[in-house]
Amino acid sequence: xxxxxxxxxxxxxxxxxxxxxxxxxxxxxxxxxxxxxxQGRVYLKAWSEIDKFSVVxxxxxxxGLDFFAFKCIDVATVDSRRSELIKYGCNVEDIPAGDLKDCxxxxxxxxxxxxxxxxxxxKEQTGKWGINPVNPEAWPEGLKxxxxxxxxxxxxxxxxxxxxxxxxxxxxxxxxxxxVLTADGTRIASFLTCSSKAHDVAFIECPELGKFHHASFLLxxxxxxxxxxxxxxxxxxxxxxxxxxxxxxxxxTIYFFDPxxxxxxVFCGGDYHYPDHPTITWQEEQLGKAIFYHDRVLNERFLTVxx
Amino acid sequence: MSQIITKHKIQVLxxxxxxxxxxxxxxxxxxxxxxxxxIDVGCRGGGCGVCKIKVINGSFLSKRMSKAHITDEDLxxxxxxxxRIFPTSDLKxxxxxxxxxxxxxx
Numbered sequence: 001x002x003x004x005x006x007x008x009x010x011x012x013x014x015x016x017x018x019x020x021x022x023x024x025x026x027x028x029x030x031x032x033x034x035x036x037x038x039q040g041r042v043y044l045k046a047w048s049e050i051d052k053f054s055v056v057x058x059x060x061x062x063x064g065l066d067f068f069a070f071k072c073i074d075v076a077t078v079d080s081r082r083s084e085l086i087k088y089g090c091n092v093e094d095i096p097a098g099d100l101k102d103c104x105x106x107x108x109x110x111x112x113x114x115x116x117x118x119x120x121x122x123k124e125q126t127g128k129w130g131i132n133p134v135n136p137e138a139w140p141e142g143l144k145x146x147x148x149x150x151x152x153x154x155x156x157x158x159x160x161x162x163x164x165x166x167x168x169x170x171x172x173x174x175x176x177x178x179x180v181l182t183a184d185g186t187r188i189a190s191f192l193t194c195s196s197k198a199h200d201v202a203f204i205e206c207p208e209l210g211k212f213h214h215a216s217f218l219l220x221x222x223x224x225x226x227x228x229x230x231x232x233x234x235x236x237x238x239x240x241x242x243x244x245x246x247x248x249x250x251x252x253t254i255y256f257f258d259p260x261x262x263x264x265x266v267f268c269g270g271d272y273h274y275p276d277h278p279t280i281t282w283q284e285e286q287l288g289k290a291i292f293y294h295d296r297v298l299n300e301r302f303l304t305v306x307x
Numbered sequence: 308m309s310q311i312i313t314k315h316k317i318q319v320l321x322x323x324x325x326x327x328x329x330x331x332x333x334x335x336x337x338x339x340x341x342x343x344x345x346i347d348v349g350c351r352g353g354g355c356g357v358c359k360i361k362v363i364n365g366s367f368l369s370k371r372m373s374k375a376h377i378t379d380e381d382l383x384x385x386x387x388x389x390x391r392i393f394p395t396s397d398l399k400x401x402x403x404x405x406x407x408x409x410x411x412x413x
Contacts, residue, residue, distance in 0.1 A: 016353060016371040061374040063354040238351035261354020261373070261390075305349040305357055307373070 002275065003173025004077030005070050005194045008201070009120060010100070011154055011215050012056040012066035013262055014307075018042060020259040021057050028231060029217055029264060030145040031055055032129050037101050046148045046217060047129040047140055052102050054151035055215070063260035064307040065212035068154050068201065069106060069118035070172070070194065078119045082107045084171045097122075111167055113158025114209025119172075146228040146266055148217035153199050157211040157306055161203040165190040168201065177273040178248050178280040180290060188284060191248060198249035198271040204303075211306040214255065214263035221268055222252050228266045232256050241299060246270070247290040248282060255302075262307050315394040319345045320363065321401045328394050334360075334367070335389035346402050351390045357404070358389040365398035 015021035022042065025031050031044035034053050043053035051071070058066060072078045086092050090109040095118070097104045104122030111117060127133055130140025139147075158164070168174040169192070177198055180189035191199040204213065219225055225243050232239050232254070240263060242254030251270030257263055271280075282290035289296040314327040317334060322345040328337030335358050338346055349357030356376030362385040370391045377388060386403065 016373070061371070063352070063373055064375075240350075257350040257352050257354075259352050261350030261352030263350065301349065305355045307350070307354040 002194070003081065003171070004073040005081065005119065005172045005174070006073055007071055007195055008054070008151060008153060009051065009069040009071035009118075009123065010054045010056060010103075011068050011151065012041075012058055012100075013212075013215065013258075014060040014063050014066060014260070015057050015258065015262070016059070016061070016063055016260040018057060018059045021059075024237075024258040024264070025055060025057065026144065028145040028235060028237065029266065030143050030147040031217075034126070035101050041100075043101060045126075045129065046150045047131075047143055048149045049129075049151070050125050050127055052124040052126045053100075056100065062307075063212075063258075063262050064210070065115070065154070065156070065215075065262075067108065067116040067118050068156070069120055070200075071123070072119050072121045075104075075121045078105075078107055078121050081119055081171060082109075085109045085167070088167065088171055090167065111158075112160035112163030113156060113203055114211075115156050115158060115164070116210075145231055146217075146219060146224070148266060149220060150218045152197070152216045152218045152267070153201060154215045155202045155204065155213040157204050157206040157213050158209050159205065159207055161190050161205045162187055164203050165192065168192045174200070175273060175275055175277075176279045177271075177277070178282065180248070180282045180284060180287060182284045189248070189282075189290075193273050196272050196274060198251065198273060206303075206306070208306070212262060213306055214265045216265035216267060219266050219268045225252050225254055225266060225268055229254050240301060240305075241292065244295065245293040247286070247293040250293070260307070263305070315365075316397040317394065318397075318399045319402060320399055328398075330395070331393065333390050334392050334394055334398070334400075337394075338389070346389050347404055349390070353388050353391040356388065359386065359403045360389045361386050361401045361403055362392070363399040363401060365394065366396045367392040367394045367398065369393070 035043040044055045093108045095106040102124035106120040174192040178191040188205040238257040240255035251267040253267040313330040349355035353372040
């Protein structure tokens with residue numbers, strides 16, 4: 001049941017070197033640099049997004065994910081979800097408006113997988129980049145690199161994904177669109193959606209707390225994914241795997257790494273989910289095919305290389 | 308105008324292998340270039356910790372590595388990530404695959 005959590009809003013990613021990170025997120029992925037703050041953080045967005053930013057980069061001595069935020073329909077939703085999260089036993093912290101530039105108050109909470117999430121209801125809306133909202137053109141000129149359309153989702157690794165899954169389904173109103181189950185019925189992967197997308201956030205079981213697998217950006221077509229692969233070779237970027245297709249969500253994908261070792265995905269296509277759809281199940285013995293539909297073998301790097 | 312590329316000999320003591328690493332590229336990419344697999348390859352960006360090695364002997368330049376995997380104490384012992392060091396002499400190294408690099412999710 002939907003509970004007023006609308007969509008992924010932003011991720012804050014730690015990087016080892018800001019200028020190197022910008023050659024990745026801005027010049028290669030094609031995000032637009034929107035702002036910087038006095039902490040040295042850089043704010044970026046993909047061109048089709050209405051809100052001012054969706055990716056915040058912070059220089060640190062350890063790469064990974066600081067937090068992943070979801071935008072809610074209104075402040076009342078944020079406050080009621082906040083009460084339920086406290087009742088459930090999450091550690092909840094209120095972050096005042098303006099801590100992230102031009103973003104309203106955020107409610108931060110933790111999950112059993114060791115990740116920090118946020119809910120918020122307001123952020124400055126600068127509109128689609130380079131597009132007039134009246135009689136809009138199809139796309140803006142002047143985009144760089146892969147010309148990412150939007151920040152789409154993130155995949156996170158940690159222990160007790162059932163606990164994190166329960167918070168997202170029962171408190172935040174997400175649907176479990178897809179899962180991977182072992183032969184004895186233990187869930188080892190959860191793909192969760194608060195929209196009609198195949199996933200807005202996903203979890204895979206691993207013993208280490210709070211690990212970041214990837215942030216994913218939407219491209220329009222398979223040809224765009226191939227051209228992204230061309231750019232990865234042309235610029236000698238660290239490749240992970242692809243272009244290929246996932247079994248889970250059936251998206252067409254390529255994975256590569258930012259200069260600090262955080263994984264990035266660009267993808268196109270894939271399945272959709274409505275609230276009346278039953279959860280799709282992949283069996284663990286088909287995990288290789290579930291992750292990479294063409295290779296159909298377990299890929300150790302996909303399962304173990306994390307920040 | 309031709310550019311002279313120096314190649315440094317990398318001896319991997321606990322794998323009984325050696326390879327030549329051209330100057331200006333990281334030890335890990337040098338290893339990948341000759342299709343050797345003696346060091347596990349992860350993110351190639353100093354983030355995941357998979358390619359941890361110990362430099363026993365020799366000199367190198369290095370870029371920033373994740374503190375989650377390489378502490379200041381590690382650095383003093385020559386424990387580094389192969390994806391972040393640029394050999395400036397012949398090197399003798401040992402591969403230190405971290406236990407977490409071999410974890411499977413279930």
